[in-house]
Amino acid sequence: MSNSSGSTPKEAGNQEKLARSNDENPDVNSGIEPTLLWKENQPYFCAPPNNGDPWTECLNSVRRFDDEKCKGWREDIDTLLVFAGLFSATVTAFATQSYQWLQATPSPQEAILLRFLHTTELYNRALDVTTLAPPTPASVRINAFWFLSLTISLATVLLGILCKQWLREYQKDASVSHHLALELRQMRLESLQRWGVPGILNVLPLLLQLALVLFFAGLLDLLWSLHPVVAGLISAVIGLTMFIVVMTSILPACYIVMVGQRQRSLDTEIFPCPYKSPQSWLFYKLVLGLFSLVSRRKLESTDWVSCDLHLLRAWLSRNQELYFCSVVFSGLR
Structure with missing residues (x-):
């Protein structure tokens, strides 16, 4: 008697054995090694490490991040405070001599006349009619430069002290649960950024540099009114210093712009x-704003780290494209 499916009894037996084998080992045909299902109370094959409470670990991680960032800010502020103190003392030494130039003084001829009249009874009446010489324009400029420099330096010290107080309050712990402490920290971090505290911290060194430039301007104005040779030497040194400051300020932005222009050739x-x-x-933010205005594309960068990561990712992506193209072309040969 033949089988209803048209197969012989021998073939039917082989198919039954194959089906039984597949039922017992379902992973044979798929090429995957047979695995055992995990059951409750059985040990893990790759158990994750038990490091304690996850909220505690998360809180410790963000605290390490905050400690490192705030430590860098505090070190920068301390350095600025020390420099501002020394610089203010230097400017004060010059200003205590230069402020006397702003006082109205008699001319040399009038000074001789006043000495003569001082011995006579006509001194009081002569003093009323004597004309005192006003301060020279150079004296006004020099004192304006130096006193403005001193004021900016002391204002930087005050802002630095305020910033240290803000950072101390930002890191102050609260006796609450770890979950609530994380929420409190995130709220403080967003508030710190929203109210521009990192921007104020970045402005502090700029204020000190502005004070230094004003002091140099007053110093050069004084020297050029005294002796041209000495003024020329000091002008050369100050000019070279300012050139280095300006170049180191624009080179990072110029490099990023040049890399963006030759993005297709990032094979090195x-x-x-x-x-x-x-x-x-x-x-760099100024250049970025102009580029966004011209190209009508909004480009965002939070700090120099994000810029470096963008360059690195672009370079890696370009290298992967070049490697893929080289593999394809080598396979076509």
């Missing part, structure tokens, strides 16, 4: 400019 290693500072970041 990239070397981002290390001259990163608050003034260079300010110039």
Whole structure:
């Protein structure tokens, strides 16, 4: 008698054995090694490490992040406070001599006449009619430069002290649960950024540099009114210093712009400019704003780290494309 499906009894037996084998080992045909299902109370094959409460670990991680960031800010503020103190003392020494030039003084001829009249009874009447010489324009400029420099330096000290107080309050712990402590920390971090505290911290060194430039301007004005040779030497040194400051402020932004222009040829290693500072970041934001205005594309960068990561990702992506193209072309040959 033949089988209803048209197969012989021998073939039917082989198919039954194969079906039984597949039922017993379902992973044979799929090429996957047979695995055992995990059951409750059985040990894990790759058990995750038990490091304690996850909220505690998360809180410790964000605290390490805050400690590192705030430590860097505090070190910068301390350095600025020390420099501002020394600089203010230097400017004060010059200002105590220069402020006397603003007082109205008699001319040399009038001074001789006043000495003569001082011995006579006509001194009081002569003093009323004597004309005192006003301060020279150079004296006014020099004192304006130096006293403005001193004021900005002391204002920087005051702002630095305020910033240290803000950072201390930002890191102050609260006796609450770890979950609530994380929410409190996130609220403080967003408030710190929303109210512009990082921007104020970046402005502090710019204020000190502005005070230093004003002091140099007053010093050069004084020297050029006294002796041209000495003034020329000091002008050369100050000019070279200002040139270095300006170049190191614009080079990081120029490098990023040049890399963006030759993005298609990123087949070599990239070397981002290390001259990163608050003034260079300010110039880069200005360039970024102009580029966004011209191209009508909004480009966002929070700090220099994000810029470096963008360059690195672009370079890696370009290298992967070049590697893929080389593999394809080599396979076509």
